Amino acid sequence: MSGHSSYNPTNPVAKWLDSRLPIMRFSKEHLMDFPTPKNLNYWWTFGAILAFMLVVQIATGIVLAMSYTPDAALAFDSVENIRRNVNYGRIIQATHAVGASMFFVAVYVHIGRGLYYGSYKEPREVLWILGVLIFVLMMATAFMGYVLPWGQMSFWAATVITNIFSAIPIIGDPLLQLLRGGFAVDNPTLKRFFSLHYLLPFVIAAVVALHIWALHVPGNNNPVGVEVKSSHDTVPFHPYITMKDLLAIVLFLIPFAWFVFFAPDILGHPDNYKPANPLITPAHIVPEWYFLPFYAILRAIDFDMWFISAKLGGVIFFGGSILVLFFVPWLDGSKTRSGTFRPLFKPFYWLFIFNFFLLTYLGAQLAVEPYSTLSKISTAYYFGYFLIILPIVSRIETPNPLPASISESVLGKGGS
Amino acid sequence: MASDATTDTTKRDFLYVATGAMGAVGTAVAVWPLIDQMNPDASTLALSTIEVSLSSIVEGESVTVMWRGQPIFIRYRTADDIAQSKAVPMEELKDPASDAERVTEGQEQWLVQIGICTHLGCVPTGQKSGSAKGDFGGWFCPCHGSHYDTAGRIRKGPAPLNLVLPDYNFLSDTLIKIG
Numbered sequence: 001m002s003g004h005s006s007y008n009p010t011n012p013v014a015k016w017l018d019s020r021l022p023i024m025r026f027s028k029e030h031l032m033d034f035p036t037p038k039n040l041n042y043w044w045t046f047g048a049i050l051a052f053m054l055v056v057q058i059a060t061g062i063v064l065a066m067s068y069t070p071d072a073a074l075a076f077d078s079v080e081n082i083r084r085n086v087n088y089g090r091i092i093q094a095t096h097a098v099g100a101s102m103f104f105v106a107v108y109v110h111i112g113r114g115l116y117y118g119s120y121k122e123p124r125e126v127l128w129i130l131g132v133l134i135f136v137l138m139m140a141t142a143f144m145g146y147v148l149p150w151g152q153m154s155f156w157a158a159t160v161i162t163n164i165f166s167a168i169p170i171i172g173d174p175l176l177q178l179l180r181g182g183f184a185v186d187n188p189t190l191k192r193f194f195s196l197h198y199l200l201p202f203v204i205a206a207v208v209a210l211h212i213w214a215l216h217v218p219g220n221n222n223p224v225g226v227e228v229k230s231s232h233d234t235v236p237f238h239p240y241i242t243m244k245d246l247l248a249i250v251l252f253l254i255p256f257a258w259f260v261f262f263a264p265d266i267l268g269h270p271d272n273y274k275p276a277n278p279l280i281t282p283a284h285i286v287p288e289w290y291f292l293p294f295y296a297i298l299r300a301i302d303f304d305m306w307f308i309s310a311k312l313g314g315v316i317f318f319g320g321s322i323l324v325l326f327f328v329p330w331l332d333g334s335k336t337r338s339g340t341f342r343p344l345f346k347p348f349y350w351l352f353i354f355n356f357f358l359l360t361y362l363g364a365q366l367a368v369e370p371y372s373t374l375s376k377i378s379t380a381y382y383f384g385y386f387l388i389i390l391p392i393v394s395r396i397e398t399p400n401p402l403p404a405s406i407s408e409s410v411l412g413k414g415g416s
Numbered sequence: 417m418a419s420d421a422t423t424d425t426t427k428r429d430f431l432y433v434a435t436g437a438m439g440a441v442g443t444a445v446a447v448w449p450l451i452d453q454m455n456p457d458a459s460t461l462a463l464s465t466i467e468v469s470l471s472s473i474v475e476g477e478s479v480t481v482m483w484r485g486q487p488i489f490i491r492y493r494t495a496d497d498i499a500q501s502k503a504v505p506m507e508e509l510k511d512p513a514s515d516a517e518r519v520t521e522g523q524e525q526w527l528v529q530i531g532i533c534t535h536l537g538c539v540p541t542g543q544k545s546g547s548a549k550g551d552f553g554g555w556f557c558p559c560h561g562s563h564y565d566t567a568g569r570i571r572k573g574p575a576p577l578n579l580v581l582p583d584y585n586f587l588s589d590t591l592i593k594i595g
């Protein structure tokens with residue numbers, strides 16, 4: 001989609017650089033002139049919000065690392081020291097901790113947008129797969145970050161989640177020891193988590209670069225899902241999209257700032273303000289809210305299936321709930337991208353969204369009735385949506401007629 | 417000439433594959449230390465045996481000691497506990513084990529186990545006198561609701577196995593060595 005270049009430097013230094021490293025040309029083509037569908041709505045600003053959040057997490061994280069101590073005996077106090085004594089530490093620490101939550105809010109909206117508008121469909125499959133990969137890396141990063149303050153929830157989250165690997169037959173136990181660096185979660189575990197927590201955001205940044213590269217080959221999808229046909233359908237990225245994205249970021253910062261300044265701990269768990277104690281498990285352990293849907297799926301499998309124990313079954317469904325996302329481009333066979341034009345798809349989609357909230361709620365409840373049964377139904381719908389509903393609906397549905405072009409959809413028939 | 421060319425190609429192919437294979441093996445060998453350093457180190461392994469004196473534990477009470485960073489549950493079982501455990505028919509057990517298999521012969525009153533739920537690794541309650549012992553008088557895991565009986569066998573809940581028994585032996589009637 002880069003088209004012909006409009007970068008014609010006259011300045012001799014710019015010309016000199018352009019013939020050696022065309023970085024200015026690249027930036028102009030991809031960050032300013034890039035043709036973008038003119039009908040994008042605000043759901044399309046979450047990509048920029050996510051990029052912004054990554055920068056926020058890296059900036060605050062690097063600063064936190066200057067005062068944080070990755071040692072089981074000192075970590076908890078070092079975070080308290082940041083919160084109480086380091087200049088602005090209270091705000092920086094809260095920004096990082098709340099930032100992780102806001103990051104997940106944005107990524108869930110972004111993924112939900114993709115699922116509704118069929119952004120994963122041909123020719124954007126690789127773009128989608130890279131996105132799911134980023135999501136997986138984000139989860140790993142956030143999980144290991146949550147362990148760093150070494151409170152009770154940190155410790156037991158690390159214990160329960162690493163234990164998932166012990167469900168793997170034969171290699172499970174040696175693998176568990178390898179991951180933990182001991183027979184239980186302990187100092188070596190904390191140290192390696194810190195090392196990896198520092199590393200992974202930069203890996204994410206690299207995959208984000210690939211994600212955007214894969215975006216800039218076919219260009220953006222859009223709310224009607226009709227491909228760009230002419231330059232009438234597009235506007236340049238700058239200033240149209242840059243300004244819109246900035247406005248969205250400012251709006252996003254309002255709840256973000258509210259949490260940081262007025263309720264920095266509301267998204268966390270009070271038990272995490274008790275130092276880690278390997279002898280006492282808190283009565284009700286729950287993961288961070290953004291892992292609850294997947295935690296609900298893990299727990300929903302509390303029965304043995306043939307030779308598969310409940311424990312292994314839970315782990316298979318837990319992993320499967322994320323793996324299945326990689327295959328969505330091939331499970332949904334509908335040629336019509338946008339959900340707006342798919343009458344049969346739409347109700348199932350909204351039910352999926354509702355079900356995802358329900359899973360989040362269920363993940364936070366105790367494993368008793370009626371929640372156990374509801375979790376099973378909810379888990380069944382989660383998988384049913386991807387593995388049964390999408391393939392069948394896309395084959396039997398008659399989509400509504402599409403507008404001839406993006407321009408027509410914006411300006412009505414006869415517009416140009 | 418033609419046959420020479422083929423010998424040449426097969427020779428080249430062979431060298432190509434052999435070089436590639438050596439490169440792959442070499443890389444794997446070089447990477448192994450980077451991975452193996454993550455395994456428990458010598459200092460962790462060195463702490464692998466402890467001796468525990470049982471003389472101060474009264475009947476019906478339990479103590480928890482740390483071994484390899486894990487809690488070890490030691491319970492001085494009452495005659496009731498033992499009788500209750502022996503009365504359970506094998507068919508009722510998810511991970512069948514008789515009471516005798518859970519303890520040392522002649523020391524049936526002592527139950528020594530790793531205090532880690534075999535589901536996802538929480539520490540069950542039931543060690544302190546007032547804490548929840550579950551529906552079977554043994555231990556209860558609060559995380560996802562696993563119940564263990566007075567022989568530490570899984571009776572109800574998502575855990576697949578009985579509480580694990582560490583390697584231990586009696587040095588005397590009141591002294592055990594774990595590990």
Ligand code: HEM
Nearest residue numbers: 057058061062064065068097100142145146148149198201
């Ligand atoms: C993908 C981006 C990132 C995410 C999602 C993330 C997430 C988290 C989370 C959830 C916590 C726990 C906060 C708490 O509950 O107190 C945390 C802590 C921490 N993170 Fe990050 N992080 C990211 C990037 C980084 C980077 C780049 C660094 C740089 C070294 C970093 C350094 C730290 C440090 C030192 C802590 C411990 C202090 C604390 O608990 O606030 N993080 N992170």
Ligand code: FES
Nearest residue numbers: 533535536557560
């Ligand atoms: S960890 Fe004990 S029941 Fe899940």
